[in-house]
Amino acid sequence: MSEEYDLTDEDLFDELLEEDDIFDELDEAELQELERPAKRLKTSPTADTPNSAHIALAERLLSEKFGYSSFRHEQAGAIQKTLAGENALVIFPTGAGKSLCYQIPAIAFPELDKTEGTRDSRNGGVTIVVSPLIALMKDQVDSLRKRGIAADSIDSTKSWDDVQMMYASLAKSELRILYCAPERLNNEGFIASMKDIPGGIRLVAVDEAHCISEWGHSFRPDYLKVARFVDEIKAERVVCLTATATPRVAEDICKAFSIKEDAVFKTSPYRPNLELSAKSIGTKTDDVFPQHVLQLMFPELSPHETVHRNDERFEELFKFLRANPGPTLVYVALQKQAEICADALTQKGFSAAAFHAGMKTEVKTQIQNDFMASKIQIVCATIAFGMGIDKADIRNVIHWDMANTVEEYSQQIGRAGRDGKTSRCLFMLTASSSYTRELFARGDLPSxxxxxxxxxxxxxxxxxxxxxxxxxxxxxxxxxxxxxxxxxxxxxxxxxxxxxxxxxxxxxxYSAYKFEAMPAFHPIMKEDKTPAAQAILKNATKKVKFYAIDVNAAAGGSGYARLSRMDIVGKLNQLNAMGVIKLQTTGIEHRxxxxxxxxxxxxxxxxxxxxxxxxxxxxxxDALERGREVMELMTGQKCFARGLAEHFGMGLPDGKEKCSHCTFCRTGKRVISPPTPVAMTTAASIQAVLKATNVRDDPRFLARVAFGIKSPRVTQLKLDKHNVFRSLAHHSFVALLREFTKVCDMAQAS
Structure with a gap:
C-alpha cells in the first residue's frame, strides 16, 4: 500500500506497478500473525470512577511535556479510561488533539508502574501506534523527541542500523512509543519481536480507526487484522482514534475492539472560527474532457474557443486569494489539475506549488517543508497532501473539485484555523463535479x-x-x-x-532470504548448538557477498522432525536483531x-x-451515495455546519440551529449547482470504441474505456492512450454499460 494513502487521486486509475515495485511497496505488508502464545502482563487497576492520582499525573505530564495548562474536549475522559486499563474510542475533529489521548498514557505508564508497584523499569513495555502514513509517523516522532519523549517508527525507509538501534531500545525498555503502518502487523519478524518485548505491549493506539469499518469511507482490509494482532500479542488495552466516524462506523469499531458505550468520547466537528462557503461556478471542461469530446459537447465553439473556453473558477480563485491572503490549501481531484492550478497562480504572482502522488518523494518532501516554513503560501494538491500536517495558521481551504465524501471534506477543512483565528473554506460547485465524483465511485467494481x-x-x-x-x-x-x-x-x-x-x-x-555475515557470525554460530542455527549453517550458500538460504528446505532437511520454517525465520530475525547478520528479504507469496x-x-x-x-x-x-451526500450538504436547505455535525450523529453546541456565518446562514438560500451537460449516446460513438479493441466479453470494460476509467486490462492494452479513452465522458455511465452489454450479448450469441 502506498505510503501516501492517496485513495482518491488520479493515481488510482494509473497503470499497475511492475511486479518488483509492488514487492518493494509490500515490505510493510509481508507476513501475518504467528500462533505462539504470549504472556498477559499485569495492568493498572481498573476503576469505575475517575482515579484522582491518574488525573493528576496526566495533567502534570500535559504541562511538563506539552506545555498545556489543561485538557480540552473529552481528552481527560479518554486518557482516564486508558490509564484504568480499558479500551476506548476517541472521535474528535481534525486538529482537536487526538494524539494526546495515547501520548500521555504512553509516558505515564512508567510512573504508574513505580507508584503502584506493578513492575520495575526493566519491564516498561511499549505503546504501539498504528498509523497509515510514513510522513505522519516521522512528523510525530520528531515532535515527541523534541519534547524529550523516547519515540521511534519502523518503516521501509529505515536503514539497517536504524532498525537495530530501535530494537535495542525496545529490549532495554527505553522506548515509550513505536509507530508502524497497519501492514507491519502482518510481518512475521515484527510480530515475533513484539511478543518478546520486556513488559509487553501496554497500549495499541489505532489512528484513522474508521479504516476498520467495511462500510467506512476509507475501508482498508489490512485494518481488519489489527484486532487479531491485538489479541495475539495480548496487548493490555486499545485506544481507537478518528475524526470521521459516523454512528454506523463507530459501532463497527466498538464491536471490533469490545469498547463499551461509556468509553466512547466524541466532540462535535463544529469549529466556530471556520467560515464555510459554497459557490456555483461556470467552468470549462477541458481539464476533464479531451479536445474531440469538447467539440461534441460545445459544437457552437471553434476549436480555439473550446481550448480556451473561460473557466470562471480561476477568476474566482484569484479574487478569493487576493481578498483572503495567507497559507492556503487548494484541493483538486486529478494530478494534472494540481499542476494547472499551481501554474496559473504562479503566473498571477502568487507563491504556489503543486503536490500529488505522482511526484518524486524528495520533491514532495521539499514542498511540504517549504509550506510548513511559509516559504510557499499555497499548495494545490490531491488528497495526497494534508494527512498529519500540523500547521496552525492555514487561513484558507479551497475545494476546486468536489470532495468524494463528507468525511473527506470534514478532514480537509479541519486543517484550517487550528490557531483559533478566523479561516475560510470555499467549495466550488461546477458542471464537471458529478463526472469526477462518478469517475472515482465506479473505479472499484469489476465486471x-x-x-x-x-x-x-x-x-x-x-x-x-x-x-x-x-x-x-x-x-x-x-x-x-x-x-x-x-x-x-x-x-x-x-x-x-x-x-x-x-x-x-x-x-x-518472503520468497527469498539472504544475509550478509558480520564478523561475529561464525564465532557465534559455532557456539550455537540449537537445531535452527545448525540448519542455517548447513543450508546457507555464499554467493559473493551474501549468503542465500531456502528456509523451507533448511527446516525440512535439518534432520529435526519438529523444526519448522518459523524456527528458521525466527533464528534469522534474532541474528539480525543482534547485529550478527544483515538480513534481506524479497518477494512475497500470499498464503x-x-x-x-x-x-x-x-x-x-x-x-x-x-x-x-x-x-x-x-x-x-454506497460510494455514489457518499458523493450525493456531499452535494446535499452544499446545496441543501440547511446550515452547512449543522448538516456536517448531524452527518456524524451530533449537533451544534448548546442546541443551536445555525452557525450564522456559512453561505446558507448568510443568504438564507440554497446553492444551486450548475447543470452537467449529458449527451445522448449515438451508434457512431459506440462504434468508435468498438473499433479500438476486439474485446467483446466484458461490457463494463468497454464502458470504462469510453467513460475514462483505467483498469489493469485497459492499461495493458494501452487503451488509456487511445483517443477513444474518455471520449464518452459526457454520457451516462449506466447508459454506456447498457449499450455495451447489448453488443457483448450479441457477440456471445453469434
Missing amino acids: RESTRGLVREILLQGKGLSVGDVFKISQYSQTRDFDIRQSPLSIIYASLELHFGLVRAITPE YQILKPLPTTIAEIDAVVDKLYVDMQNRER
Missing part, C-alpha cells in the same frame, strides 16, 4: 465475469486439499488476469474470509488456510460469486 473468474481460481486452488491445509497464490498476476485492481481484490479476499468463512489469510512468506470444505462444483462457486457481487455492487452504490 461479474471478472469476479467469477477470480473466485473460481481461488476456490479451485483448494481442490484435493483438506480443512487446515494451506495453498499459495499470486495476487499480482490475478490483477492482470482478471482486470481487478488491488483494492477490490483485497476486499474480495477479505469477504471470502469474513463473510463466507472459506479461507483465512495466514502468514505470507491461505482452508477453514471449511470449499465449494467445488461450478454451481456452488457461482452461488458464492452471486452473493459476493451483490456486496460489491452495494459498495459502489
Whole structure:
C-alpha cells in the first residue's frame, strides 16, 4: 500500500506497478500473525470512577511535556479510561488533539508502574501506534523527541542500523512509543519481536480507526487484522482514534475492539472560527474532457474557443486569494489539475506549488517543508497532501473539485484555523463535479465475469486439499488476469474470509532470504548448538557477498522432525536483531488456510460469486451515495455546519440551529449547482470504441474505456492512450454499460 494513502487521486486509475515495485511497496505488508502464545502482563487497576492520582499525573505530564495548562474536549475522559486499563474510542475533529489521548498514557505508564508497584523499569513495555502514513509517523516522532519523549517508527525507509538501534531500545525498555503502518502487523519478524518485548505491549493506539469499518469511507482490509494482532500479542488495552466516524462506523469499531458505550468520547466537528462557503461556478471542461469530446459537447465553439473556453473558477480563485491572503490549501481531484492550478497562480504572482502522488518523494518532501516554513503560501494538491500536517495558521481551504465524501471534506477543512483565528473554506460547485465524483465511485467494481473468474481460481486452488491445509497464490498476476485492481481484490479476499468463512489469510512468506555475515557470525554460530542455527549453517550458500538460504528446505532437511520454517525465520530475525547478520528479504507469496470444505462444483462457486457481487455492487452504490451526500450538504436547505455535525450523529453546541456565518446562514438560500451537460449516446460513438479493441466479453470494460476509467486490462492494452479513452465522458455511465452489454450479448450469441 502506498505510503501516501492517496485513495482518491488520479493515481488510482494509473497503470499497475511492475511486479518488483509492488514487492518493494509490500515490505510493510509481508507476513501475518504467528500462533505462539504470549504472556498477559499485569495492568493498572481498573476503576469505575475517575482515579484522582491518574488525573493528576496526566495533567502534570500535559504541562511538563506539552506545555498545556489543561485538557480540552473529552481528552481527560479518554486518557482516564486508558490509564484504568480499558479500551476506548476517541472521535474528535481534525486538529482537536487526538494524539494526546495515547501520548500521555504512553509516558505515564512508567510512573504508574513505580507508584503502584506493578513492575520495575526493566519491564516498561511499549505503546504501539498504528498509523497509515510514513510522513505522519516521522512528523510525530520528531515532535515527541523534541519534547524529550523516547519515540521511534519502523518503516521501509529505515536503514539497517536504524532498525537495530530501535530494537535495542525496545529490549532495554527505553522506548515509550513505536509507530508502524497497519501492514507491519502482518510481518512475521515484527510480530515475533513484539511478543518478546520486556513488559509487553501496554497500549495499541489505532489512528484513522474508521479504516476498520467495511462500510467506512476509507475501508482498508489490512485494518481488519489489527484486532487479531491485538489479541495475539495480548496487548493490555486499545485506544481507537478518528475524526470521521459516523454512528454506523463507530459501532463497527466498538464491536471490533469490545469498547463499551461509556468509553466512547466524541466532540462535535463544529469549529466556530471556520467560515464555510459554497459557490456555483461556470467552468470549462477541458481539464476533464479531451479536445474531440469538447467539440461534441460545445459544437457552437471553434476549436480555439473550446481550448480556451473561460473557466470562471480561476477568476474566482484569484479574487478569493487576493481578498483572503495567507497559507492556503487548494484541493483538486486529478494530478494534472494540481499542476494547472499551481501554474496559473504562479503566473498571477502568487507563491504556489503543486503536490500529488505522482511526484518524486524528495520533491514532495521539499514542498511540504517549504509550506510548513511559509516559504510557499499555497499548495494545490490531491488528497495526497494534508494527512498529519500540523500547521496552525492555514487561513484558507479551497475545494476546486468536489470532495468524494463528507468525511473527506470534514478532514480537509479541519486543517484550517487550528490557531483559533478566523479561516475560510470555499467549495466550488461546477458542471464537471458529478463526472469526477462518478469517475472515482465506479473505479472499484469489476465486471461479474471478472469476479467469477477470480473466485473460481481461488476456490479451485483448494481442490484435493483438506480443512487446515494451506495453498499459495499470486495476487499480482490475478490483477492482470482478471482486470481487478488491488483494492477490490483485497476486499474480495477479505469477504471470502469474513463473510463466507472459506479461507483465512495466514502468514505470507518472503520468497527469498539472504544475509550478509558480520564478523561475529561464525564465532557465534559455532557456539550455537540449537537445531535452527545448525540448519542455517548447513543450508546457507555464499554467493559473493551474501549468503542465500531456502528456509523451507533448511527446516525440512535439518534432520529435526519438529523444526519448522518459523524456527528458521525466527533464528534469522534474532541474528539480525543482534547485529550478527544483515538480513534481506524479497518477494512475497500470499498464503491461505482452508477453514471449511470449499465449494467445488461450478454451481456452488457461482452461488458464492452471486452473493459476493451483490456486496460489491452495494459498495459502489454506497460510494455514489457518499458523493450525493456531499452535494446535499452544499446545496441543501440547511446550515452547512449543522448538516456536517448531524452527518456524524451530533449537533451544534448548546442546541443551536445555525452557525450564522456559512453561505446558507448568510443568504438564507440554497446553492444551486450548475447543470452537467449529458449527451445522448449515438451508434457512431459506440462504434468508435468498438473499433479500438476486439474485446467483446466484458461490457463494463468497454464502458470504462469510453467513460475514462483505467483498469489493469485497459492499461495493458494501452487503451488509456487511445483517443477513444474518455471520449464518452459526457454520457451516462449506466447508459454506456447498457449499450455495451447489448453488443457483448450479441457477440456471445453469434
